[in-house]
Each structure stands twice: as C-alpha cells, then as structure tokens.
Amino acid sequence: MLDNPSPEKHYFTAKDFADGLWTQKVQAGNVEVKGAIHELELKPGAIAEWVFVPERAGTYELHCAIAGHAEAGMVGQLEVVPKPA
C-alpha cells in the first residue's frame, strides 16, 4: 500500500525493482490497472495498492524523482529476500 499524506505529489521510482517483478495490479480509487508498472506518481493525499510478485532477489534503490526530493532524503532501499528452501 502506498500512501501520500503530504500536500505535495511524490514519485515511487525504483526502476530495477520494478523491472524484476510481476505486477498483478495497481488499484487506486475505482481504477484497477493491469500490466507492467515502472513508476507511480502519488498526488497529494493519494492512496494506491500495488500487488506484485518479486522475481529477483536483491537490494534495490528507491527514490522520489521530483527535483530536490531525493537530495532532501526521499530515498530508500528495497530488499527482496529469497524464500527459504
């Protein structure tokens, strides 16, 4: 679930992460989007549900693509851990 409680829009940008997963759907309001998703823009107050299956273990970089936001600390890491055998 992605939730933007701020008065500004933000991006969920994690290209390598998005390239390594299978998206079942993104649900936002009354719209359900199917197919490959590479980036989400969350308008102020937006809530979206992204249902996906990661296909490649690894550590992936996440940032907000709006100018100045990553520099201000809007970055993170996504870790996909292999399922224990």
Ligand SMILES: [Cu+2]
């Ligand atoms: Cu941002």
